[in-house]
Amino acid sequence: xxxxxxxxxxxxxxxxxxxxxxxxxxxxxxxxxxxxxxxxxxxxxxxxxxxxxxxxxxxxxxxxxxxxxxxxxxxxxxxxxxxxxxxxxxxxxxxxxxxxxxxxxxxxxxxxxxxxxxxxxxxxxxxxxxxxxxxxxxxxxxxxxxxxxxxxxxxxxxxxxxxxxxxxxxxxxxxxxxxxxxxxxxxxxxxxxxxxxxxxxxxxxxxxxxxxxxxxxxxxxxxxxxxxxxxxxxxxxxxxxxxxxxxxxxxxxxxxxxxxxxxxxxxxxxxxxxxxxxxxxxxxxxxxxxxxxxxxxxxxxxxxxxxxxxxxxxxxxxxxxxxxxxxxxxxxxxxxxxxxxxxxxxxxxxxxxxxxxxxxxxx
Numbered sequence: 001x002x003x004x005x006x007x008x009x010x011x012x013x014x015x016x017x018x019x020x021x022x023x024x025x026x027x028x029x030x031x032x033x034x035x036x037x038x039x040x041x042x043x044x045x046x047x048x049x050x051x052x053x054x055x056x057x058x059x060x061x062x063x064x065x066x067x068x069x070x071x072x073x074x075x076x077x078x079x080x081x082x083x084x085x086x087x088x089x090x091x092x093x094x095x096x097x098x099x100x101x102x103x104x105x106x107x108x109x110x111x112x113x114x115x116x117x118x119x120x121x122x123x124x125x126x127x128x129x130x131x132x133x134x135x136x137x138x139x140x141x142x143x144x145x146x147x148x149x150x151x152x153x154x155x156x157x158x159x160x161x162x163x164x165x166x167x168x169x170x171x172x173x174x175x176x177x178x179x180x181x182x183x184x185x186x187x188x189x190x191x192x193x194x195x196x197x198x199x200x201x202x203x204x205x206x207x208x209x210x211x212x213x214x215x216x217x218x219x220x221x222x223x224x225x226x227x228x229x230x231x232x233x234x235x236x237x238x239x240x241x242x243x244x245x246x247x248x249x250x251x252x253x254x255x256x257x258x259x260x261x262x263x264x265x266x267x268x269x270x271x272x273x274x275x276x277x278x279x280x281x282x283x284x285x286x287x288x289x290x291x292x293x294x295x296x297x298x299x300x301x302x303x304x305x306x307x308x309x310x311x312x313x314x315x316x317x318x319x320x321x322x323x324x325x326x327x328x329x330x331x332x333x334x335x336x337x338x339x340x341x342x343x344x345x346x347x348x349x350x351x352x353x354x355x356x357x358x359x360x361x362x363x
Contacts, residue, residue, distance in 0.1 A: 006164040007045045007126070010036060011154035015171040016236030017052035024055045026087065028237065032169075033091040035242035036131070040097065042246060045126045047161065048088075048099075049134045049154040053080035056087070081135065088133055098130050103137045109156060110274040112312065115267055119160050126161075152270075155220035159227050159266035166224050167245060168217050169236030174253030175218060191222070192256045221255045227269060228260030262353055268327050269356040271314040275327065277307025277334050278316045279349065286319050289326070289357060296348035297328060297355065299340035309334045315350070329354035 012032060019025045040046050054073070057080035063072055085101050092099045102121065108114050125132045136153055151168055158166040178185030214233075221231040234241055234252035244250040261269075281289075285301020297317065309315055310333050317326040328350030330337070340346045 007047070007161060008039060008165045008167065009047045009049060009154055009158040009161075009163045010167045010242070011049040011150055011169060012051065012236055013150070013168070013170045014051040014055065016169050017050070018055040022055060022058050024052065024084075024087070029087060030091050031239070032236065032242070033088065034095065035240070037092070037095040037097055039242055039246060040131065044246075047122065047126070047132050047134065047157060047163070049150055049157060050084065050088070051135070051150045053077050053084045053135060056080035056083035084135075085133065092131060099133050100125050100130050102132050102134045104134065104153070105137045106273060109160075109267075109270060112267065115160065122157070122161050149216055151217050151220040155224045156270045158224055158229050159270060160263075162260075162263060162266075163229055165230040165232070166221070167232045167234060167242070168221065169234055169241065170214075170217065171235065171237055172214075173235045173238070173251050174233045175214060187251070188253050189251075190254055190256065191218075191225075193225075193258055221253075223269060225255035225257045226261075227266050228257050230257050231255035264329070264354055265356055268314060268329055268354055271327055272316070274314055275307075275316045276309035276313035277305065277330075278318055279337065280304045280306070280318045280320065280322070281325075283320060286325065289317075289355070294352050296352045297350040298348050299337065299346040300342060300344050302337065302341050302349065305334050305337045305341065307334060317350070324358065326355060326357040328356065 016032075017025055017029055036046050036048060054076040057076040061075060061079060063075075081103070085099075089099055102118070104118065108118055122132050134153065134157060136150060154166060154168060157163075172180040173187050175188045175191075176182075176185040177188060217233050221233060224231050232245065232250060232252040232254050234245070234250055238244075238251070241250065245252075279297070280303045281297065281301045282303050285297065288295045288301065289297065303320065307315070309330050311330055313330050314327055315330050316324060317328060319325050331347060331349055331351060331354075337349050340349075
């Protein structure tokens with residue numbers, strides 16, 4: 001694997017940047033910055049997705065008991081975001097490198113125009129030698145409009161900029177066959193394209209800090225790997241974790257990538273929360289989509305159309321039993337789709353290039 005000009009997205013979890021008492025682990029942060037600079041100085045392009053803002057504010061703010069938990073979170077996130085970005089700026093500056101801050105919400109990924117705008121911004125920064133540091137805008141995000149966690153944001157970012165590699169840093173070496181604390185548990189070092197059933201090994205407990213559990217990491221890793229990205233879940237608390245990655249000695253769970261997908265399909269794959277409508281398809285259409293042939297979704301295979309969508313909107317695809325099977329970009333409106341239900345010789349409602357089927361990343 002050639003390292004030259006690789007684009008690498010590194011996501012650092014709250015549990016890596018936070019000590020047991022909830023305060024920020026500045027030594028760990030400094031070590032990771034040095035390692036990110038090392039990757040950059042070897043010719044790689046680096047994007048950092050960082051959690052941990054709340055930890056930077058936790059010790060400085062006291063709340064009245066009646067303060068709602070959502071408001072507490074917003075205050076901690078917005079105050080902490082200033083501190084964490086200043087800490088990163090100082091650390092990178094000491095190493096002679098400049099950073100930029102990008103703060104996003106899922107809404108920014110909803111429209112194709114916004115999506116491409118963020119992509120152009122990130123690639124522009126990278127081309128000027130500036131390291132983008134990305135985080136969710138937790139201060140304004142409300143639950144139903146939030147990313148599942150920063151693993152989802154990192155996966156979306158990696159897909160958006162056609163990254164070669166995504167590294168999700170957490171506080172364990174990867175996914176184990178058993179509980180990570182059990183010495184008898186084995187690390188699963190490879191999840192190939194054909195591997196299934198890995199999720200049965202994962203405990204449902206989340207880390208003390210941050211929203212993301214291991215199940216979420218694996219789901220996002222599988223999705224990114226399907227889209228053609230090399231993915232590692234690794235231990236950010238290990239000394240030299242990113243040096244080990246560069247030197248191909250990383251102890252981690254590695255997800256083998258599928259063939260790379262067109263950027264438009266990468267956008268569709270991450271649009272499940274932004275659908276404007278649904279189409280229910282018959283068994284024949286489902287079989288056609290699941291076959292090895294390149295197949296678009298034609299009106300003849302559609303049984304019903306739900307919701308009001310326009311050309312270019314993302315629609316959800318369900319089978320006859322109501323099971324969610326995929327996502328696609330509509331080639332025309334719901335009004336036209338309803339008129340063409342069951343008809344032959346019609347333009348596809350969803351072209352193959354803008355179709356994403358969930359069955360390919362079952363875990």
